[in-house]
Amino acid sequence: MSTPKHVARSRVVRDTYCDSLRLLVATSVMSEQAGVSWAGAVMATPSGRESLADEGFGEEVIGTAGSNDLVLAVRASDETAAQAALDSGADAVYAQASDEQGDTAAAPPRSMERAVEQMPDATVAVVSVPGDYAAVEAHHALSAGLHVLLFSDNVSIEEEAELKRRADELGLLVMGPGAGTAVISGVGLGFANAVRRGPVGVVAAAGTGAQEVSALLDRWGVGVSHVIGVGGRDLSEDIGGRMAKAAVRALDQDPETEAILLVSKPPSEAVAREVLGQCTSTPAVATFLGLDELETPPGVRLARTLETGALAAAKLVGVTPPATSAGVREQVVDGIAALDDRRRVIRGYYSGGTLCYEAQLIIGELLGNVYSNEPLRSEQALPAPPGAHVLLDLGAEEYTVGRPHPMIDPGLRLELMLDEARDPEVAVVLLDVVLGYGAHEDPAGRLAPVLKEIMSEGGPRVVAYVLGADTDPQGYAEQRAALERVGCLVTETAARAAYAAAAIASRRPEITELNR
Structure with a gap:
């Protein structure tokens, strides 16, 4: 009997609410386990159940789980790998809960009112709950006299307008949604x-x-x-x-x-x-x-x-x-010399939506023919037009349903780059690496081996930008060095990366010194 290609397993944890950040961390931890091809940690809300069903985990798998129940789900190479991944996801959830509770004996608050009682000096409430409930919790925070950081998305425009009207009247801020x-x-x-x-x-x-x-x-x-x-x-x-x-x-x-x-x-x-x-x-x-x-x-x-x-x-x-462009032109010249003349297009794989949009503007103005996520949202599917420069925001919702954000887990980027970036027409692979609290603990370490493979044997050049501060937990200097060691051109700003990519693809080194 042949061995199955994978097994799909899930675990329901009753009455265990996790906000979106905790879900993303648990998903990332499970995804990184050996033998795992897909993993997701979601609350069993209607939208959560729908995303699980899309991955093959339907009613017969998660049963009667409800909105306050956590579902851990994985596809893995065998039973042992699947159960190990589920255990790691549960451990991640419980470890975060323990860290948040600290050494105090008090139970974590289950309502905004109880949280205010425990922290009477607080001035800001962070709301990170499913979008169906986010506006209500934000209103509770405003009623308690708190500014709101509304991390949740899927809040309607009407709810946002009402929240911000009320906050304005109260002299408070609503930061968000999203x-x-x-x-x-x-x-x-x-x-x-x-x-x-x-x-x-x-x-x-x-x-x-x-x-x-x-x-x-x-x-x-x-x-x-x-x-x-x-x-x-x-x-x-x-x-x-x-x-x-x-x-x-x-x-x-x-x-x-x-x-x-x-x-x-x-x-x-x-x-x-x-x-x-x-x-x-x-x-x-x-x-x-x-x-x-x-x-x-x-x-x-x-x-x-x-x-x-x-x-x-x-x-x-x-x-x-x-100067932000110092030394870039020389590296661009070297990059051009290493390329076959057929390589003329750019492929951008971004975790930061604003950085992706800025790169689209710069490259579009200089070279034209830029293809982005926007056609995807209009139901116009890839492949892109011939000769197009494709720059994708991988943090957009069409890529993150049932998956962690690419700032937390670079797995999707690795998959796409290995599948697409070795196309013989690709001159440059362009990407950002975002550091800071909440981001992957070593994104450059995960990306560098794949980027080295992409550039080998006359492959495209990699232009990268590391968004970070000197004292970020991942180590800004160390992250840059990890990319430079495998041959990436690492720029001082996100805009400089877009200019460098355009210069290599068009064989015009002078572009590196432009300043929009």
Whole structure:
């Protein structure tokens, strides 16, 4: 009898609620076990059950599990590997619960009211529950007088608008929904980097955009006073920039903030003008990616990339950072020399959505013919048009259903790169490596062997950017060195990586010295 290619096993843990971060960690731990081809840790909510069913774990497997029950599921090479992976997932869940409880005898709170009783001095509530319940919990936090970091997504636009209207009336902030990053008075929330305190305040409707500019300011010795992530839809007409305006007003009045840096993907122009109008006494820079022309108030300037925005903010507080393109042209020339002439296209595999969008803008302006996730969301499937440069945001929802975010687990990127990047037309593999709290403990260590294999025997060049601060737990210098040791071209900023990729693909080294 032949041996089956895999076994599928699951385990239901009753009455064990886990927020999205804990689920992602448990999924990542199981995925990394030997012999595992797929793993997922989900709550058995209707959407969770649907995602499990898509992977073959239907009603007959998870039975009567309900919204407060945790389901661990794996596909593995054999029974032993499957059970070991399930055990590792359960251990990860219980270890996190133990860490959160600490040495205290008090049981973890099961309601916002109980949490406030246990921590009466708290000023911020982090809400990370399934989207169906997120708005209700955020309202409970506002009723308790707390600012809210709403990490959850799948919150409707109507719920978001009502939450932010109410928060505005109460003089509170709702950061989110889908707010992955904030740093308040030196304390990082969500996916945050270990950045130093300093005079620049950041307001961002873009998670990795906030991380990029704050990490650059840290590495240049500037630092940030606060990083306030307001959620990707805040500057839309539906929301009207309520929280961005409130955040700018707060920073404008903050004695520790000497300059304000705003970051967003394309906003509503009318809303963007209203937000910039809140800067009454503090000089400001706005990087509204994809919006290059906008009438701004006195004391406010526009920047076209995250790099130039951070540079301008640094100069406002008296710091002139070092050149970001130093040494890149020489490496690009070497990379071009190593390529067969057929190799002319770029493949980008990003974990940061804002970094991916910025790269699409830069490469699209320089080379044209860029293909991204957006056609996928419009039900236009790959393959891309011939000769297209394909840049994908692997943190987008179509890639993360039932899988951990690529910042936490690089497994999906490894699969895609091995499947696609050795195409004989590919000149450059372009990627980001995001460090910080909540990210994988050694992303470069996981990626480097595969990247080395991709570049071997005349394969494409790899251009990488490490988004991180000097004191991030993964070690910024160590992560860069791991990639450089296998031959990657590692740039100083995310924008520089896009320029370098475009220069190699087009055989035009002078592109590396451009500055949008």
